[in-house]
Amino acid sequence: MTGRLDPVRAWLLWGLSRLVLVVLLASAESGSFSDLNYYRVSLDDLGAEGVGGTLAEYPVPAFLLLAAPYGLLSAVGVTASYQVVLLLLLVLLDAGFLAALLRRSATVAPVAVWLAATPALGAISYARFDLVPGVLVALALLSLVAAPRRAAVLAVLATGLKYTPALVLPGLAGPAASRSRVVGAGAAAGIVLVAVSIAVGGWDRVVSPLTYQGDRGLQVESVAATPAMVRWAVAPDGYRISFADSLAWEVDGPWTSGLLAASAVLTGVLGLVLLVLWAFAWRRLPDPRTGLPGVVWLTLGSLTAFVVSGKVLSPQYLLWLLPAACAGLALLEAADRRRLGRWTAVLLAAAVLSHVLYPHAYGALIEGHSGASAPVVGLLALRNLLLLGLCVAALAAAWGAIRRVPRRPTDPAASPAS
Secondary structure (H helix, E strand, O other), X not given: OOOOOOHHHHHHHHHHHHHHHHHHXXXXXXXXXXXXXXXXXXXXXXXXXXXXXXXXXXXXXXXXXXXXXXXXXXXXXXXXXXXXXXXXXXHHHHXXXXXXXXXXXXXXXXXXXXXXXXXXXXXXXXXXXXXXXXXXXXXXXXXXXXXXXXXXXXXXHHHHHOOHHHHHHHHHOOOHHHHHHHHHHHHHHHHHHHHHHHHHHXXXXXXXXXXXXXXXXXXXXXOOOHHHHHHHHHOOOOOEEEEOOOOOEEEEOOOHHHHHHHHHHHHHHHXXXXXXXXXXXXXXXXXXXXXXXXXXXXXXXXXXXXXXXXXXXXXXXXXXXXXXXXXXXXXXXXXXXXXXXHHHHHHHHHHHHHHXXXXXXXHHHHOOXXXXXXXXXXXXXXXXXXXXHXXXXXXXXXXXXXXOOOOOOOOHHHOOOO
């Protein structure tokens, strides 16, 4: 896909595809609407629970983002329309990202992938706010060459909404020529966000999303849970699948304790791999333009590593990857773009499988063993294998992209800083 997509045709396709998503959200996939309802009910109780007890699994900036439209609607007495307003804001964000891609893309690939991305994942794309940090990370990538400070601020804002995007910050700071601007702007934005968070909710509320995650069990969709789910599909005796306090379905039974430990080990191993890659990038990448392939692959590898190593995996996590992949397709040159195109095609396949699993086949995973359980678990295992492959491929591509950059001179007089 090397030509440019006509903008009028792109907007027409976007409108039709997103209309289908909204129709699905109102009909066949209305179960995905539960999170929008949950946000509304939680904010209804804000007066009684306070900030500390309201949406405590989300960082304070995310709480403020969700509470802002609720507060405006409350002022005019129409909070019943909160879910619809939030949905419309997410649709506008989707449209804004398409506009950014149309401005930046020299080929049809980034726009075509974004047109397919949210329909591939389904109505959950508009029922969870993970689209917001995902698009912010993608916009940070698009801004890195021309405006490193803006890129850092966007990535920090994404981190404030969902702590996971903190993993992209070391990669953005990799290129030496822009490092001081990225680190300085990122640190300033981070200090502001932390100060606002403490002022609004106190320190306990700042760390509550981390403790919330730490207390969770093994979610049925996670990569770590796959062996237990396969065994459950074959021999369900001894297993219990239940709806936990974390508002997720978790599996408990044979192997689950060991799999939780394996998840922790995998997280540690991938963390070490990322530390090596970040250090390598800081030593080798001279400037944002030359270092773009390494930064793009580091971004995708870091986020995918988090997705596959955790004990929790929800389909909306792919919204952290899809916008960043589109941004990479808009930024990279031919050879790197072809490699990323193949990677993104597999990511879209994983999104389609996630869409089938949730919400359409989810009952076979959570409502007791049935004749459909084995094939559905097979789809789950295939999806998770694809995600594991994407993680390995992204980390390998990051290593290769950084390694092929010529080593920077060690003479201070020849350094970019001079």
